[in-house]
Amino acid sequence: MSAPGTRRYICFYCGTVYDEALGWPDEGIAPGTLWEDVPDDWLCPECAATKADFALDEDD
Amino acid sequence: MTALAAPANVPPDRVIDFDLYDFPVEGLDYQGSMRALFQANPAEVLWTPRNGGHWIVKTNADVAKVLADNDHFSSRRIMVTEEVSDRPPLVPLQLDPPHHAPFRALLQAALSPKAVGKLGERARELSIELIDGFKHDGHCEFIGQFAQHLPIAIFMEIVGLPAEDRPYLTEIAEAAMRGATEAERNEAGAKLMGYGMAKVAERRANPGNDLISTIVRAEIEGKPIEDFPLTGMILLLLLGGLDTVASTLGFYAQFLATHPEHRRQLVENPDLIPNANEELLRRFPIAILAREVKADVELGGVTMKAGEMVMVPTPMDGLDENKFADPLTVDFARVKPGANSTFGGGVHRCVGSVLARTELRIFLEEWLKRIPDFQVKPGSNPRVSARSVATITSLELVWDPASVK
Numbered sequence A: 001m002s003a004p005g006t007r008r009y010i011c012f013y014c015g016t017v018y019d020e021a022l023g024w025p026d027e028g029i030a031p032g033t034l035w036e037d038v039p040d041d042w043l044c045p046e047c048a049a050t051k052a053d054f055a056l057d058e059d060d
Numbered sequence B: 001m002t003a004l005a006a007p008a009n010v011p012p013d014r015v016i017d018f019d020l021y022d023f024p025v026e027g028l029d030y031q032g033s034m035r036a037l038f039q040a041n042p043a044e045v046l047w048t049p050r051n052g053g054h055w056i057v058k059t060n061a062d063v064a065k066v067l068a069d070n071d072h073f074s075s076r077r078i079m080v081t082e083e084v085s086d087r088p089p090l091v092p093l094q095l096d097p098p099h100h101a102p103f104r105a106l107l108q109a110a111l112s113p114k115a116v117g118k119l120g121e122r123a124r125e126l127s128i129e130l131i132d133g134f135k136h137d138g139h140c141e142f143i144g145q146f147a148q149h150l151p152i153a154i155f156m157e158i159v160g161l162p163a164e165d166r167p168y169l170t171e172i173a174e175a176a177m178r179g180a181t182e183a184e185r186n187e188a189g190a191k192l193m194g195y196g197m198a199k200v201a202e203r204r205a206n207p208g209n210d211l212i213s214t215i216v217r218a219e220i221e222g223k224p225i226e227d228f229p230l231t232g233m234i235l236l237l238l239l240g241g242l243d244t245v246a247s248t249l250g251f252y253a254q255f256l257a258t259h260p261e262h263r264r265q266l267v268e269n270p271d272l273i274p275n276a277n278e279e280l281l282r283r284f285p286i287a288i289l290a291r292e293v294k295a296d297v298e299l300g301g302v303t304m305k306a307g308e309m310v311m312v313p314t315p316m317d318g319l320d321e322n323k324f325a326d327p328l329t330v331d332f333a334r335v336k337p338g339a340n341s342t343f344g345g346g347v348h349r350c351v352g353s354v355l356a357r358t359e360l361r362i363f364l365e366e367w368l369k370r371i372p373d374f375q376v377k378p379g380s381n382p383r384v385s386a387r388s389v390a391t392i393t394s395l396e397l398v399w400d401p402a403s404v405k
């Protein structure tokens, strides 16, 4: 399993990936932001699913 | 106009005359026509005496509120209608929390982005095969020759059904969803269930790696799933996964057939396709949902009483001008068109949405590569059939055989 800081989380509804290394600068989330530090009310930037709808990508 | 009878809790200024199963649709613009009818009355929440009498929400905020609030709005009834249905409840759709979650979890594993990745490649092969089969003809009936086949073949893959059953399943699924009369649809629906249950028995005896096998082996609260809810799950997969994708494909195809500029944009710049897919989903939602009021609740300035029905039209989210500027215009460069309720919202949000998105995107990619220019056949006059899933029943397309690739 990948180390904190390099994990990827996938949106169940649209497949959008949150990559900890990249963060989501457009939404004020700096590169390197750990998943647990992403605000709980953050929504999928593509389809507005909730943070709870993202699952860890177990592949890497 | 004569006054329309309404219960005492319905303020008279909220009443409109709207019949979901029979309202005037301008051309094929089902969604825009519905919106215009609702917007003609300025009130936030409306009520109609048709189909048993029901509320109508019509703003993006209210659609989201109703779908998110399981304490006041139950999905045990999901259609506005006076008819009583004897089909098994659809599982997990017609279960409220907390009963809903364990059933949903079973489907979620089979329809996760990762599981769908592999199915996507099958969907692509099949799309290419179908299109190559008729592209040199210069015409096709899009619904019967393409839109129905793709989701059925993918569904069969998920549940592990043999390819040779496809013609039979296509025929009964077609009749169950698009049959001319209620009786025809019911008869085909019964055949569909019979087929499903036969497969269940088969997989119980001989389990494989498919979704039916997973479901028949699963335990919920320590017990195997009984036949009744199991039938409801299979039926939901069939109803939820076939007609919805086919209907959405119909709206995509009619839009592209009538908008050469949009077509050209995607042909010249296929990188636009993922966002175009979201934009088309926003503009052409097909599901009209409903909930039963569980406990009295205030919404949009009215009191809804327990037992009343609320219609939740998914198009009223993506077409709300407070959420999306100029919402009737299709703009493939629109910013974040995907944040809409086309796939519902709350705990029942569509479990098949990654699969649906994949099938739709593949259609755009593979069709436009091969048949970049096409039109609705002159004089064919296609129509929308308004059920709780809006559908274009038949769509004749024509193109110049010399233009295909």
Ligand code: HEM
Binding pocket: B075, B078, B091, B092, B093, B094, B104, B107, B111, B236, B237, B240, B241, B242, B244, B245, B248, B286, B287, B289, B290, B314, B341, B342, B343, B344, B345, B347, B348, B349, B350, B351, B352, B353, B355, B356
């Ligand atoms: C463009 C295609 C599709 C559209 C527009 C669509 C739309 C929806 C909507 C609006 C809901 C919520 C219903 C409600 O809350 O009353 C829903 C739920 C559901 N959909 Fe889809 N759907 C599509 C494709 C699919 C596919 C391909 C599958 C399966 C393979 C599927 C399976 C389901 C299931 C099982 C549910 C119930 C989920 C639950 O209750 O937790 N759908 N869909």
Ligand SMILES: [Zn+2]
Binding pocket: A011, A012, A013, A014, A015, A016, A044, A045, A046, A047, A048, A049
């Ligand atoms: Zn998403």
